[in-house]
Amino acid sequence: MEKFDSVLFFTIEKLIKVYRKFAHEQIKKNGYDITIDQWLVLRCLQENKILSQSQVAEMLFKDVASITRIIELLVKKKYLERKIDSIDRRKFELSITSDGVKVIENVYPIVQNYRKKALEGLTKNDINNIKIDLEKIINNCK
Amino acid sequence: MEKFDSVLFFTIEKLIKVYRKFAHEQIKKNGYDITIDQWLVLRCLQENKILSQSQVAEMLFKDVASITRIIELLVKKKYLERKIDSIDRRKFELSITSDGVKVIENVYPIVQNYRKKALEGLTKNDINNIKIDLEKIINNCK
DNA sequence: GCATTATATTTGATATATCAATTATATTTG
DNA sequence: CAAATATAATTGATATATCAAATATAATGC
Numbered sequence: 188m189e190k191f192d193s194v195l196f197f198t199i200e201k202l203i204k205v206y207r208k209f210a211h212e213q214i215k216k217n218g219y220d221i222t223i224d225q226w227l228v229l230r231c232l233q234e235n236k237i238l239s240q241s242q243v244a245e246m247l248f249k250d251v252a253s254i255t256r257i258i259e260l261l262v263k264k265k266y267l268e269r270k271i272d273s274i275d276r277r278k279f280e281l282s283i284t285s286d287g288v289k290v291i292e293n294v295y296p297i298v299q300n301y302r303k304k305a306l307e308g309l310t311k312n313d314i315n316n317i318k319i320d321l322e323k324i325i326n327n328c329k
Numbered sequence: 330m331e332k333f334d335s336v337l338f339f340t341i342e343k344l345i346k347v348y349r350k351f352a353h354e355q356i357k358k359n360g361y362d363i364t365i366d367q368w369l370v371l372r373c374l375q376e377n378k379i380l381s382q383s384q385v386a387e388m389l390f391k392d393v394a395s396i397t398r399i400i401e402l403l404v405k406k407k408y409l410e411r412k413i414d415s416i417d418r419r420k421f422e423l424s425i426t427s428d429g430v431k432v433i434e435n436v437y438p439i440v441q442n443y444r445k446k447a448l449e450g451l452t453k454n455d456i457n458n459i460k461i462d463l464e465k466i467i468n469n470c471k
Numbered sequence: 472g473c474a475t476t477a478t479a480t481t482t483g484a485t486a487t488a489t490c491a492a493t494t495a496t497a498t499t500t501g
Numbered sequence: 502c503a504a505a506t507a508t509a510a511t512t513g514a515t516a517t518a519t520c521a522a523a524t525a526t527a528a529t530g531c
Contacts, residue, residue: 188437191372192388194444195456196348202463202470203345204390206338208489209470224517230333241479246334248346253518255481260516277479277526295330302336305469309462314337317462320455321344327447328351350519366487383509395488397511402486419496419509 206305213301219294220264224249226298228257229266229291232281239278266290348447355443361436362406366391368440370399371408371433374423381420408432 191197210223221229231243238246244254258281261267266287272278283291306314333339349365356363363371373385380388386396400423403409408429414420425433448456 188372188376190376191369195448195460196345196444198460198463198467199341199345199348201390202467203341204488205467205470206341211489222516227333230330234330234332239479248343249517250519251480252482252520253516256517275479275527279480302338305466306337307469308465313462317459318337318340320451320459321340323450324447325340325344325347327449328347346518353519364486381509391487392489393510394490394512395486398487414509417497417509421510 209305210298210301213297214294217294217297219290219297221266221290221294224253224257225261225264225266226294228254228261229283229287232267232283233288233291238281239272240281243281261287351447352440352443355439356436359436359439361432361439363408363432363436366395366399367403367406367408368436370396370403371425371429374409374425375430375433380423381414382423385423403429 207223214221214223214226227247228243231246232238235242235246240254240258241251243249243258244251247254249257258267258269262269264286265284268282268284269279270282272280352365356365356368369389370385373388374380377384377388382396382400383393385391385400386393389396391399400409400411404411406428407426410424410426411421412424414422
């Protein structure tokens with residue numbers, strides 16, 4: 188049997204764990220109380236403006252149930268507001284509050300910084316090649 | 330701002346999700362009731378024989394608390410046995426049961442199969458290069 | 472227009488991750 | 502040896518993931 192820790196997927200899992208911890212630590216250290224997943228949801232809404240929760244889920248490759256709960260927390264933190272959609276009452280109109288905008292603006296430099304640190308020693312080209320290969324694997328898993 | 334979904338780490342997160350789902354589906358489809366993480370713990374113990382729970386945690390890059398709970402489930406499923414260590418009574422002697430051995434033997438071909446499918450179109454060399462780059466990133470995050 | 476079907480979201484159950492606090496036992500050290 | 506410290510594992514709290522069931526509303530088809 189191939190050793191479990193020599194398998195590519197093990198390396199990838201390891202990377203994600205180390206990176207998430209690294210990322211969250213920097214955010215906390217700078218005094219912000221937001222998780223990586225909450226950050227992603229905020230950024231996704233910021234880029235796309237009008238999205239239903241299920242669309243957010245789809246874009247972030249998350250379950251709609253997870254999105255419900257993450258959004259609940261973001262609303263509790265007052266970074267997000269939810270109004271029932273006037274046209275389709277099953278949906279919600281999600282909007283980032285001014286507090287939410289502030290958090291994004293303040294946290295973004297931190298994110299840029301740790302991303303840069305994490306990628307030190309890799310060229311744009313290296314990164315692109317990895318992405319291409321990983322996308323291949325993603326397609327194989329469908 | 331860089332689009333959130335063009336960032337390497339987003340691709341990696343996406344890959345892990347798609348791959349985990351893909352993997353777990355094949356295992357379930359073949360009638361086995363074991364999660365990816367439980368599988369990893371079993372394989373880790375199989376390869377290393379004598380490990381404490383905290384050593385398992387370290388090798389799998391997991392928290393000791395997670396390991397406690399995963400092992401609980403493996404014991405409940407009778408794939409693992411736990412006896413108090415005769416020398417150091419804080420520890421446990423973990424051993425894979427014969428049911429556990431059977432599961433590993435039966436699930437392993439399934440794992441090989443989906444790994445192979447997932448990696449279709451990539452050469453050994455491609456895979457190695459990715460690993461090397463990812464290890465670089467892992468080190469940057471420490 | 473009403474029944475059927477589809478879609479959006481929520482909720483509950485279970486698994487895992489992370490952090491902090493707790494418990495039990497070992498080790499160190501004064 | 503007793504007190505202080507270190508280590509192993511557990512437990513509780515909270516966040517997230519996944520699946521299934523439930524609820525509410527919309528769309529469709531006869």
